Amino acid sequence: MFKKFTTLFLLLFFxxxxxxxxxxIGINNNLIFDVAGALSAGVEIPCTQSTSVxxxxxxxxxxxxxxxxxxxxxxxxxxxxxxCQIMNGFFYGPYVHVGEFNIGNHxxxxxxxxxxxxxxxxxxxxxxxxxxxxxxxxxxxxxxGAEIGVGYTYINYKKYxxxxxxxxxxxxxxxxxxxxxLALCLTYIF
Numbered sequence: 001m002f003k004k005f006t007t008l009f010l011l012l013f014f015x016x017x018x019x020x021x022x023x024x025i026g027i028n029n030n031l032i033f034d035v036a037g038a039l040s041a042g043v044e045i046p047c048t049q050s051t052s053v054x055x056x057x058x059x060x061x062x063x064x065x066x067x068x069x070x071x072x073x074x075x076x077x078x079x080x081x082x083x084c085q086i087m088n089g090f091f092y093g094p095y096v097h098v099g100e101f102n103i104g105n106h107x108x109x110x111x112x113x114x115x116x117x118x119x120x121x122x123x124x125x126x127x128x129x130x131x132x133x134x135x136x137x138x139x140x141x142x143x144x145g146a147e148i149g150v151g152y153t154y155i156n157y158k159k160y161x162x163x164x165x166x167x168x169x170x171x172x173x174x175x176x177x178x179x180x181x182l183a184l185c186l187t188y189i190f
Contacts (some may be wrong), residue, residue, distance in 0.1 A: 025190045044080070078149075
C-alpha cells in the first residue's frame with residue numbers, strides 16, 4: 001500500500017515538474033493532518049496565468065497503540081482557478097479523492113464519528129467535490145492558506161466487532177455528502 005501510494009505520488013509530481021512552463025511551483029503541508037499524526041505533502045503546479053493543479057497526499061501507516069488502530073492513505077487532486085493572482089488570494093475549483101483506511105477504537109475531536117469507538121472499520125473511498133480557499137503571502141517564498149470543500153464520497157467498508165481483531169460484523173457501502181476537504185496549509189514556493 002505504501003509503495004503504491006509513494007510511486008503514484010512521485011510519478012504525478014515529476015510529470016508536473018517536467019511538463020510545466022510556469023515560473024512557480026508550490027510544495028505544501030496540511031497542518032491539520034500533522035496534528036492528527038499523519039504525514040502529508042502536496043505539490044501545486046501552475047497551468048496558465050490563472051489556473052493551477054494541486055496533487056496532495058496523506059499517509060498514516062502506523063498504529064497509535066495496541067488497543068487502537070488508525071491507518072490511512074489519501075490522494076486528492078484539485079484544479080484551482082485564481083481570479084486575481086495565481087498562488088495568492090482567493091481560489092476555487094473541483095477536486096477528486098481516493099483512499100483506504102483501517103480505523104478502530106479511535107475518538108475524534110468534537111465527537112465526530114462516534115461509531116468508530118467500539119468497532120473497527122476497514123475499507124476504501126472515492127469521491128469528488130468543489131472547494132474554495134484563500135492563500136496569503138507571508139514572505140517572498142512562503143504562503144499560508146485555508147480551504148474547505150464540500151462533495152460526495154462513496155465508501156466501501158467492512159465492520160469488525162473488536163478494535164484490533166474480531167470477526168466480521170457487517171460490510172456495506174455508505175454515501176457521504178458533506179465536508180470532504182479541509183486544509184490549513186503552509187506552502188513554500190520555488
